[in-house]
Amino acid sequence: MRVDAADLVDELASVGRRFDARDWVLGTSGNFSVVVGRDPFRLMMTRSGIAKGGLTADGVVEVDVDGRALKPGAARPSAEALLHVEIACARGAGAILHTHSVWSTVLSDRHAAAGGLAIAGYEMLKGLEGISTHEHREWIPIIENDQDMPRLAGRVRQLLVEHPACHAFLLRRHGLYTWGETLPQAVRHVEILEFLLEAVGRADR
Amino acid sequence: MRVDAADLVDELASVGRRFDARDWVLGTSGNFSVVVGRDPFRLMMTRSGIAKGGLTADGVVEVDVDGRALKPGAARPSAEALLHVEIACARGAGAILHTHSVWSTVLSDRHAAAGGLAIAGYEMLKGLEGISTHEHREWIPIIENDQDMPRLAGRVRQLLVEHPACHAFLLRRHGLYTWGETLPQAVRHVEILEFLLEAVGRADR
């Protein structure tokens, strides 16, 4: 379990610069979190309304299992904190990353009616944890976007039960959620999935 | 109200580098302004004919409510100064940004006959000031480009009256105008809108 908050902020800032350079977190979109305690549950998370390309210690906040800031008067956590908590608990993930790229947005809409998107036969799939061959079919579920966070968190919980093998999901017209045991693994999952979504989007003429 | 001109130039230069890296201000396209006085009205604005990726103090000029340089013999303000003044006055904006990306150019033409472009249902819309849900329909008006600046300024004035809720507009085959209470807010609006225009442009096969 991590302890050094300054190091963690540095790592998140580096991830932010990397994703920002690729236009995956434009505006103040996207949010990142890392589990810093399990008992009690503690999540270090980017706060609401900040650009991810220039993250500093002020840009993160510690939240509890209900997605609420631990310290009274602390900055407001991202509204999507509850989704991060659901993923951390359901998957035992150590890091959760939400990006908001053009291609994930476009495909989340194009395949919404089907409830998801299958990606199969690509070598890049081996970059997903536990996948050792390109002969794999990854189902990326898509759920409707919702501003009611407890309700959306409930749908995410259900989605994670119904799709126990999935490495990610899309919120419709909103973007990608993925996770990993560690922050580097979650970063790798973002890169793999953003690559695959662009490849599928461009192939599908 | 801002007072330190050097800091302001630094901020504008940083915006210029960020937009230049994304090819939103190629050549000497685009122009930026910040309101530095209301009584009398004063606008600090990028001057005509300079590349935005390497802005220095020489690259900005202070203009009055008629878009004319305050100091005799100063560098020529951008020809579009009048449009910035209209926006600053009609919206009470503190910063106005004009970018010139490929996608805004393409969509400004594709949707010109309809007089504008509706973008609805995207989470990214929440990055626009005052919008708190993706269930929002943003109308981006498009008007014909014109080299007669007083005439075009008049059309912009009218557009801002007719569309009191709009956050931006497009000049046909010319690019995007958006604004904000502060420079960071206007930057966020540029990023949100450039993202949405690219997403809509790619989705629309």
Added chain:
Amino acid sequence: MRVDAADLVDELASVGRRFDARDWVLGTSGNFSVVVGRDPFRLMMTRSGIAKGGLTADGVVEVDVDGRALKPGAARPSAEALLHVEIACARGAGAILHTHSVWSTVLSDRHAAAGGLAIAGYEMLKGLEGISTHEHREWIPIIENDQDMPRLAGRVRQLLVEHPACHAFLLRRHGLYTWGETLPQAVRHVEILEFLLEAVGRADR
């Protein structure tokens, strides 16, 4: 007329980094030149077979009006030196730039049968020297590529006579040539034209 060779190399290196970052001079493609003397005619030019993203003094060579290196034993000039000489002489250009982007390559082929490509009605056209309105129709001639440089130089000479108002031309499946009175003006022309070619290429579904 320029005199300081070290400054000139620095400027060309800066142009090279800028174009390389945009993938306009991948591999060892593209070439740049600046007129450093008119009587006798002298051209400082990038030499053959070097990557433009890391230009140094070793990467340029001075050539005469026949495109031959001035100093015996000097590095080989780019094979396309003769084309640069034609442009410098016919247009009185002080700098000539050849880029090799994906979009210029694609459009040079798509419009080859028509002998060229008209771009009209775009604000960005005003970035071309001497153009003061978007209500301009720029004709970009396209000629067949050829490895016989004297023959190709002859065709370029003829093209420049037949199209006295053109700011650029395309070699089919090869890329863009443009120029300017000064290096910064030629750089601006590259950016304007690469932007317009991409916009036209994306608009043309």
Added chain:
Amino acid sequence: MRVDAADLVDELASVGRRFDARDWVLGTSGNFSVVVGRDPFRLMMTRSGIAKGGLTADGVVEVDVDGRALKPGAARPSAEALLHVEIACARGAGAILHTHSVWSTVLSDRHAAAGGLAIAGYEMLKGLEGISTHEHREWIPIIENDQDMPRLAGRVRQLLVEHPACHAFLLRRHGLYTWGETLPQAVRHVEILEFLLEAVGRADR
């Protein structure tokens, strides 16, 4: 033959940063190798599971003609070491580079049924070693991806015999392999081929 391992790591790290910036080695995709001995055969190669944008000495490993790490307990070489060995031996290549771009992935699938992809008439082809005119037809063979590395290595051996003039091949839905006498030549081949694949992919509406 190279001897200084630190210099070689620096060169490979520089290649990694360059390709990473272009999204050709996202996640931990791609692998690079350089022949450091012929008798006995020795290959310095990126190891399995590392990101190429931040290569250090820890990220490379020396392998023998069977693709096995020379030092007991060394890091695991990339699973594709055997393919690099085949290319090094069959072509006398000094450096082998595997990239994994969106366009190479898309085209490797689009043209798989034809067994390959012909690229002809492009000036950029002259960047391939030994090609001196655009009037060249480069055949890029495509073979099915396979997780059985000895079997896939056998197919690569056969492919290199059947296509003695080819400069590269594609693994289906997996990416590009190319090589060169030296590392800079192999880098040039990657850039040329990635450019051409993107141009062909965009032209082919």
